[in-house]
Amino acid sequence: MLRYNTYLKNNSLYNTPPSFGIYMINEVLKWIEEKGGLQGVEAMNRKKASLIYDAIDQSGGFYRGCVSPEFRSDMNITFRLGSEELEKEFVKASEQAGFVGLKGHRSVGGLRASVYNAIPYENCQALVEFMQNFQASHE
Numbered sequence: 001m002l003r004y005n006t007y008l009k010n011n012s013l014y015n016t017p018p019s020f021g022i023y024m025i026n027e028v029l030k031w032i033e034e035k036g037g038l039q040g041v042e043a044m045n046r047k048k049a050s051l052i053y054d055a056i057d058q059s060g061g062f063y064r065g066c067v068s069p070e071f072r073s074d075m076n077i078t079f080r081l082g083s084e085e086l087e088k089e090f091v092k093a094s095e096q097a098g099f100v101g102l103k104g105h106r107s108v109g110g111l112r113a114s115v116y117n118a119i120p121y122e123n124c125q126a127l128v129e130f131m132q133n134f135q136a137s138h139e
Contacts, residue, residue: 049074
C-alpha cells in the first residue's frame with residue numbers, strides 16, 4: 001500500500017480508502033483549528049480541569065483528590081468522598097441530575113470526572129455546582 005508502483009499497476013487505487021474515517025478526521029481537525037489549534041485546546045483543558053480540582057481542593061476535605069497535584073491529569077479527574085456509601089449516593093444523585101460516567105473504575109472505586117476535549121466548559125461548571133450543592137446538603 002505504501003508503494004506507488006502498486007497503484008500504477010492497477011491504474012487506480014488498490015483499495016477503497018476509509019472514506020468515513022477520513023471525513024471524521026477532517027471534521028475533528030477543523031474543530032481543533034476553530035478552538036485555537038492544539039495550544040487552544042490544551043489551554044481550555046487546563047482551565048476545565050483547574051475548575052474541578054479547585055472545587056475538590058477547596059471542599060475542606062469533603063472531596064479528596066486521589067493523585068498528588070504535580071501528577072494530576074487534565075482528562076480524568078479522580079476523587080473520593082468520606083465513605084463508599086456516600087460515593088454511591090453521589091453517583092445516584094449525579095445521574096438524576098443528568099451526569100453520566102462519574103462512577104470510578106470497578107476495581108478501584110472512587111469517582112472519576114472525564115473531561116475530554118469535546119466536553120464544554122459549561123458542563124464542568126455545572127458539575128462543580130452540583131458538587132458544591134451535594135456537599136452543602138451532606139455537611
